[in-house]
Amino acid sequence: MPQNGAAIDAVVFDVGETILDETWEYGAWADWLGVPRHTFSSVFGAVIATGGDYRDTFQRFRPGFDLHAEREKRAEAGVPEVFTADDLYPDAVGCLSELCALGVRVGLAGNQTARNERTLRGLDLPVDFIGTSENWGVEKPDDAFFEKVVEVAGVPREQILYVGDRLDNDVRPAQRCGLATAWIRRGPWGYIPHDTEISRRCRFVLDTLTDLPALVAKTNANADRG
Numbered sequence: 001m002p003q004n005g006a007a008i009d010a011v012v013f014d015v016g017e018t019i020l021d022e023t024w025e026y027g028a029w030a031d032w033l034g035v036p037r038h039t040f041s042s043v044f045g046a047v048i049a050t051g052g053d054y055r056d057t058f059q060r061f062r063p064g065f066d067l068h069a070e071r072e073k074r075a076e077a078g079v080p081e082v083f084t085a086d087d088l089y090p091d092a093v094g095c096l097s098e099l100c101a102l103g104v105r106v107g108l109a110g111n112q113t114a115r116n117e118r119t120l121r122g123l124d125l126p127v128d129f130i131g132t133s134e135n136w137g138v139e140k141p142d143d144a145f146f147e148k149v150v151e152v153a154g155v156p157r158e159q160i161l162y163v164g165d166r167l168d169n170d171v172r173p174a175q176r177c178g179l180a181t182a183w184i185r186r187g188p189w190g191y192i193p194h195d196t197e198i199s200r201r202c203r204f205v206l207d208t209l210t211d212l213p214a215l216v217a218k219t220n221a222n223a224d225r226g
Contacts, residue, residue, distance in 0.1 A: 005222070005223055006158045006159055006180065006223060007159055007219065007220050007223035008104060008159060008160075008161045008180065008203075008216050008219055008220060008223075009104055009105065009155040009156075009159040009160070010104055010105040010106070010107065010153040010154070010155045010159065010160045010161070011099050011104055011105070011106055011107075011160075011161045011163060011212070011216065012106075012107040012108070012109050012149055012153060012160060012161070012162050012163070013096075013106075013107070013108050013109070013110075013162075013163045013164075014108075014109070014110045014162075014163065014164035014165060014166070014170050015108055015109075015110035015111075015112050015116070015120070015132075016110060016111075016112070016165075016187075017165040017166075017186060017187030017188070017189065017190070018089075018110070018163060018164055018165050018170075018184055018187075019088055019089060019092040019096075019108065019209070020083060020087055020088055020089070020092075021087050021088070021089050021187075022087075022187070024083060024087055025081060025083070026040065026041065026044065027040075028074075028079065028081070029058070032070070032074060032079070033058070033061050033062060035061055040057070040061075043057050043060050043061070044057045044188065045188055045192065047060070048188055048189065048192055048193065049192045049193060051193065054188075055067055058070075071113070075115075080115070081113070081115065081116065082119065083116075083119060084123075085123050088123075089186075089209070091208050091209040091210045092209060093125065093126070094209075094210065095209035095210060095212050095213060096125055096126045096127055097126045098213035099212070099213050099216060100126045100127075100128075101213075102213060102216060102217055102220070104216065104220075105128045105129075105153055105154065105155065106126065106127045106128055107127055107128055107129040107130065107131065107149075107152065107153060108120060108125070108127055108129075108130045108131070109129075109130070109131040109132070109145075109148075109149050109152070109162075110132060110133070110140070111132070111133040111139045111140050111169075112132040112133060112134065113132065113134050114132065114134045114135050116132065117130060117131075117132040117134070117135055120132075129152050129153075131148065131149070131152055133145065136148050140169045140170065140173060141168065141169050141170075141172065141173035142173070143173060143176065143177055145173070146162070146173055146174055146176075146177040146179060147177065149162065149174075149179070150177070150179070157177065157178045157179055158178060158179075158180065159180075160179045160180065161179070161180045161181065161182055161203060161204075161216070162174040162179045162180070162181050162182070163181075163182040163183075163184060163206075163209075163212070164181070164182075164183065164184070165183070165184050165185075165186060165187045165189050165190055166189040167183060167189070167193075167194070167195050167198045167199060168189075168193070168195070168198075169189075170183075171183050171198055171199070171202060172195075172198050175198070175201055180203045181201070181202045181203060182202055182203055182204040182205070182206055182212065183198075183199055183202045183204075183205050183206065184206040184207070184208075184209065185205065185206065185207055186207070203219075
């Protein structure tokens with residue numbers, strides 16, 4: 001567990017439901033499956049509330065569903081997974097910009113496709129690096145994903161803050177690998193499930209990214225850099 005007094009020299013963000021509102025995408029998948037969006041969302045919530053993988057939701061509606069294959073079919077049909085700057089949470093870009101102004105390294109690293117990585121790069125966000133599970137060849141919650149975060153961030157692991165919406169997939173494995181963590185409570189995983197033991201070990205618990213730059217600045221002002 002990182003020491004509370006360590007400086008934060010890099011802040012790395014998960015993508016989905018951390019900086020990117022995925023409402024558009026879950027709705028698009030409901031449409032693709034031919035089920036009402038409310039029904040899809042309800043089953044999605046039930047799956048994660050019982051500890052299941054969100055991808056199990058698709059199996060409830062279509063047993064044997066192959067997510068990778070269906071992504072390709074959607075692309076061929078002219079309805080690929082796609083997002084724009086309008087799908088970013090309103091507090092995302094300002095937070096990234098303010099952190100850059102503080103002189104810390106800023107990155108994005110999440111379980112995303114190579115296509116989504118190209119889209120993120122095309123948004124010209126104020127970040128130093130972007131990494132995705134498909135291009136890295138490893139995905140969360142595997143420790144190897146967070147070891148890659150440490151490698152790319154280029155600073156000691158105890159000086160990296162990983163920010164995510166999921167306690168299970170983001171926060172817990174990042175803590176296990178020695179990174180500081182911040183949990184942002186939004187999206188489905190911001191409310192279900194909850195693990196007090198993991199959340200209390202977070203450096204910060206956030207309801208908005210707007211608060212984060214000031215918290216990082218205060219932390220670094222008070223940090224003992226030896």
